[in-house]
Amino acid sequence: MNWKTRQARCPAGRTSSHWNPVKQHGKDAIVITFSVLTCRGCPFQQQCTTSKPGRRMLTLRPEELHENLARARAEQKTDTWKNKYALRAGVEGTINQALDITGIRRARYRGLPKVRLQHAFSATALNAIRLDAHWTESPLRRTRTSRLERLAYQLTA
Numbered sequence: 001m002n003w004k005t006r007q008a009r010c011p012a013g014r015t016s017s018h019w020n021p022v023k024q025h026g027k028d029a030i031v032i033t034f035s036v037l038t039c040r041g042c043p044f045q046q047q048c049t050t051s052k053p054g055r056r057m058l059t060l061r062p063e064e065l066h067e068n069l070a071r072a073r074a075e076q077k078t079d080t081w082k083n084k085y086a087l088r089a090g091v092e093g094t095i096n097q098a099l100d101i102t103g104i105r106r107a108r109y110r111g112l113p114k115v116r117l118q119h120a121f122s123a124t125a126l127n128a129i130r131l132d133a134h135w136t137e138s139p140l141r142r143t144r145t146s147r148l149e150r151l152a153y154q155l156t157a
Contacts, residue, residue: 003063008032010056012044024059032058098126 001008006019017035021028034056039045049056060066075081099105102122107115 001060001066008034008058010034010039010042010044010048012042012048014038014042016058028062030060030062032060094126098122101126101129 008016008019010016014034016032017038018031018033020031020033022031023029036053036055039049039055042048051057061069076085102125104119104122108118109115
């Protein structure tokens with residue numbers, strides 16, 4: 001991507017033919033297109049695009065947003081980020097379980113003291129359910145299986 005000359009280069013090394021700043025869904029974007037003649041005879045065409053006319057089209061955000069997104073995606077591949085996210089995933093799983101089991105999304109009572117008590121009871125119930133699952137060595141939820149996998153299991157059983 002060359003922001004100064006307003007051109008993009010494809011995996012085969014060919015440059016884009018059009019660079020159009022547009023508004024999509026109320027946000028600034030840049031639509032980059034490659035010529036049909038450029039893409040038709042290219043050996044990488046099947047990897048680059050699935051469009052029927054056979055030409056590649058890219059939609060990007062403005063330069064600053066694009067660079068920030070690329071930097072964030074690169075950071076997500078590091079081990080430190082993955083370790084931090086693993087903690088977040090655990091917390092989000094606990095919150096989701098609390099929502100599913102105890103229904104704490106909506107308060108059943110009016111007034112902050114009663115709502116606090118409801119949340120305390122919900123947390124206690126959730127801890128009891130988790131302790132029971134740990135002591136009986138049974139998972140809290142069954143894992144999902146696809147229809148094809150269930151069908152295969154029924155045929156072998």
